[in-house]
Amino acid sequence: xxxxxxxxxxxxxxxxxxxxxxxxxxxxxxxxxxxxxxxxxxxxxxxxxxxxxxxxxxxxxxxxxxxxxxxxxxxxxxxxxxxxxxxxxxxxxxxxxxxxxxxxxxxxxxxxxxxxxxxxxxxxxxxxxxxxxxxxxxxxxxxxxxxxxxxxxxxxxxxxxxxxxxxxxxxxxxxxxxxxxxxxxxxxx
Amino acid sequence: xxxxxxxxxxxxxxxxxxxxxxxxxxxxxxxxxxxxxxxxxxxxxxxxxxxxxxxxxxxxxxxxxxxxxxxxxxxxxxxxxxxxxxxxxxxxxxxxxxxxxxxxxxxxxxxxxxxxxxxxxxxxxxxxxxxxxxxxxxxxxxxxxxxxxxxxxxxxxxxxxxxxxxxxxxxxxxxxxxxxxxxxxxxxxxxxxxxxxxxxxxxxxxxxxxxxxxxxxxx
Numbered sequence: 001x002x003x004x005x006x007x008x009x010x011x012x013x014x015x016x017x018x019x020x021x022x023x024x025x026x027x028x029x030x031x032x033x034x035x036x037x038x039x040x041x042x043x044x045x046x047x048x049x050x051x052x053x054x055x056x057x058x059x060x061x062x063x064x065x066x067x068x069x070x071x072x073x074x075x076x077x078x079x080x081x082x083x084x085x086x087x088x089x090x091x092x093x094x095x096x097x098x099x100x101x102x103x104x105x106x107x108x109x110x111x112x113x114x115x116x117x118x119x120x121x122x123x124x125x126x127x128x129x130x131x132x133x134x135x136x137x138x139x140x141x142x143x144x145x146x147x148x149x150x151x152x153x154x155x156x157x158x159x160x161x162x163x164x165x166x167x168x169x170x171x172x173x174x175x176x177x178x179x180x181x182x183x184x185x186x187x188x189x
Numbered sequence: 190x191x192x193x194x195x196x197x198x199x200x201x202x203x204x205x206x207x208x209x210x211x212x213x214x215x216x217x218x219x220x221x222x223x224x225x226x227x228x229x230x231x232x233x234x235x236x237x238x239x240x241x242x243x244x245x246x247x248x249x250x251x252x253x254x255x256x257x258x259x260x261x262x263x264x265x266x267x268x269x270x271x272x273x274x275x276x277x278x279x280x281x282x283x284x285x286x287x288x289x290x291x292x293x294x295x296x297x298x299x300x301x302x303x304x305x306x307x308x309x310x311x312x313x314x315x316x317x318x319x320x321x322x323x324x325x326x327x328x329x330x331x332x333x334x335x336x337x338x339x340x341x342x343x344x345x346x347x348x349x350x351x352x353x354x355x356x357x358x359x360x361x362x363x364x365x366x367x368x369x370x371x372x373x374x375x376x377x378x379x380x381x382x383x384x385x386x387x388x389x390x391x392x393x394x395x396x397x398x399x400x401x402x403x404x405x406x407x408x
Binding site: 015020022034041075081083098110119125127142145147149150153179181 | 203206232237257258274275285308309343352398399
């Protein structure tokens with residue numbers, strides 16, 4: 001990987017675009033603040049935990065994920081058209097974008113580097129069990145794997161299986177168990 | 190186009206390297222290019238599809254040898270030059286030589302409002318959907334020189350309609366300024382064997398989202 005000269009290009013772009021009046025520096029800072037912390041996978045964890053504790057919410061999430069996610073205050077750019085897919089003992093879901101880096105920003109934040117890497121994008125649709133092994137995950141041989149290649153503006157959120165022995169936990173404690181990778185499908189909880 | 194971005198099914202890239210959840214950037218310039226690309230939404234000079242085409246049409250050796258934010262950097266340069274917002278000489282010199290075009294830059298609140306609103310891609314139906322859930326379909330064999338969202342690995346393959354998503358802007362047209370030409374959009378499910386042959390994982394199915402013009406009835 002060679003990003004030789006790229007940091008200098010970015011610096012030049014920023015000064016040109018500011019000089020031309022196309023961008024305000026304080027807006028750039030605000031965007032970084034938004035996506036380097038404010039918006040992240042804790043949003044998605046909230047959605048998942050709610051679906052575990054509230055059967056009616058779960059039904060709404062299945063029927064219209066965009067609206068159900070908006071109920072909790074999440075939506076907007078790169079989450080305009082959401083679909084939630086639930087893992088079960090029989091079926092495991094895995095999300096990829098083989099063509100670029102499509103990812104549900106409002107619920108998961110920005111995609112991790114590996115999600116955008118050729119290694120993941122090339123192999124997720126061909127050898128998902130091999131990809132899962134890179135994450136230390138082994139599924140039962142009989143479990144069906146459904147890979148969702150995000151080729152349009154539909155964004156997929158995986159709802160992991162609720163861990164056993166969590167009957168006594170409330171929504172907040174459950175949300176703390178939900179990982180980003182679990183909501184992409186590269187981890188189990 | 191059959192560019193380097195269309196990676197599904199390629200081999201030889203090595204293992205996937207997981208990262209912790211709080212590791213979002215690896216250098217300060219990555220934060221800045223993310224912010225620059227998003228902030229240039231204010232200019233309204235290109236669609237998301239045109240942005241993707243600018244990146245995927247980078248020469249394959251460049252695309253494959255660049256990190257993702259480097260690809261964004263090179264893509265933004267192309268878009269700025271193609272739309273006349275920045276001159277090539279300005280990029281080369283690293284400073285503005287002429288006054289900017291008519292762009293109302295976003296304030297922080299404008300940016301936050303734009304991200305919160307998003308940009309829905311659904312449009313009114315031009316007619317009834319041709320396919321329904323459960324229908325058998327076959328993807329067309331297309332090799333356009335322009336933008337498409339039909340990956341190479343899923344061309345000419347038989348699958349089943351899994352979901353009907355409504356009518357969405359067609360990227361193949363919108364990327365090139367030829368209008369939104371909205372079409373019905375479907376999730377189509379393929380068996381691993383249909384895509385990859387007999388050695389495929391028998392438990393694997395792959396869903397893609399495909400516009401109606403990508404699909405034919407069963408062969």
